[in-house]
Amino acid sequence: MTRVLAARPLAQCAGLLGKLRAEGWQAEHLPLMEIEPLPAALATLPARAVQADTLFWVSPSAIDTAWPVLAGLDLSGKRLACVGAASAKRLADLSGQTVLHPAAGSDSEALLALPELADASGQRWLIIRGEGGRALLA
Structure with missing residues (x-):
């Protein structure tokens, strides 16, 4: 076996x-x-999310940890993005919004290849990820 x-x-x-x-x-x-939440990072998350144009979740754990802290905010004017389709569906179910994600691939490279993200000039991005996670998206 x-x-x-x-x-x-x-x-x-x-x-x-x-x-x-x-x-x-x-x-x-x-x-x-x-995976354990970082209380100091979670405490600043709502204020940082309000200032961001696009919020990126890089994993299911990031959604599990950050969404409860952000659920009360009005994120309707924000672009939400995920690296994977399953995470994007989950975040869309939670937020009621469309979530940008790559149709092919489920990593930062595939997400960054999307035409919607080709020009980041003047935009404020918030990347919600764990400590020690990949830094390519940043």
Whole structure:
């Protein structure tokens, strides 16, 4: 029997582990990583979001952590963007807004290749990501 170890936080991989087990795989959680909110960053997030033209979420964890802090704000005049289609759907469901995301690819390179982001001059972007995440988007 093939053994599969999932190292992502349990909240992110529990569904996958369940599906693998249902198919007969020996699937286990190996907790090498945990994601914890940074209170100081979350405290400044609403003020920074109000000043931004575009808000970028780079992961499902970023949505899980930041959305509750921003949910009470009027973001209707802001462009919302995500790197992946699943994250974009989730953010659209939460916000009630259209969320910009690449149709092909699910990384910063694919997002930055979109024509809507070709000219960033004069725009204020807020990138919502974890500490130590990829910095390419910035």
